Amino acid sequence: MATVIELCRRCGFDIPADADGCPECGPDRDPVPSLAALQVAGIALRTRSVRRLPTTPPRADPQPGPVPPAVGARTVFAYTWVLVGVALVAAALAWVARLDRYVTTVPAGTIEWFDDITVTAVLGSVIGLALGLVAMVVWCIRRVGTAITRLQHARLLAALEADFGSAPLEG
Numbered sequence: 083m084a085t086v087i088e089l090c091r092r093c094g095f096d097i098p099a100d101a102d103g104c105p106e107c108g109p110d111r112d113p114v115p116s117l118a119a120l121q122v123a124g125i126a127l128r129t130r131s132v133r134r135l136p137t138t139p140p141r142a143d144p145q146p147g148p149v150p151p152a153v154g155a156r157t158v159f160a161y162t163w164v165l166v167g168v169a170l171v172a173a174a175l176a177w178v179a180r181l182d183r184y185v186t187t188v189p190a191g192t193i194e195w196f197d198d199i200t201v202t203a204v205l206g207s208v209i210g211l212a213l214g215l216v217a218m219v220v221w222c223i224r225r226v227g228t229a230i231t232r233l234q235h236a237r238l239l240a241a242l243e244a245d246f247g248s249a250p251l252e253g
Contacts, residue, residue, distance in 0.1 A: 091115045094122035155217035162210035169203035172196050 088097045090104035093116050097104050120126035149157075176196035 089122055090119060092119055094119035152218075152221050155214050155221060158210050158214035158217060162207045162214060165203045165207035165210060169200050169207060172199040172203060176200060 088099070089095070090097055090107055092107050092114060093104065095104055095106040115123075117126055121128075173196075176193055179193045179196060
């Protein structure tokens with residue numbers, strides 16, 4: 083069995099296993115540990131910093147909020163323009179593939195494939211345009227409703243102040 087090394091709590095000196103107390107301090111001294119003993123125990127180790135380091139609060143993770151109707155409408159319109167671009171490119175490729183003067187041969191079904199892409203992209207862009215317009219109309223109706231409500235609220239407050247004077251309203 084290995085010998086256990088015991089350190090003095092006051093000075094950090096090695097205490098032999100057969101001794102009753104620290105040979106340096108003696109058994110009758112106050113057992114308050116010294117700075118050297120604390121450093122030997124790994125408690126009072128020095129740091130490189132002379133000044134206290136500032137504490138910074140942890141940064142909160144941003145939580146995504148709900149998508150406003152105007153942002154949704156802009157997003158739908160952006161996707162609509164992408165689909166319009168795809169439709170125009172597919173229509174142009176189908177037109178070029180149908181030309182009699184077109185020298186390169188295309189595999190069978192390529193022209194029909196371009197036509198299908200064009201029809202699908204145009205249908206998607208029309209649907210996207212319709213959704214964007216509906217979202218924009220809903221947003222406009224909400225804005226007008228909010229403005230009317232605020233105007234009515236301001237008129238009601240003005241009427242109440244006229245009736246009761248400039249005393250603050252309770253309630």
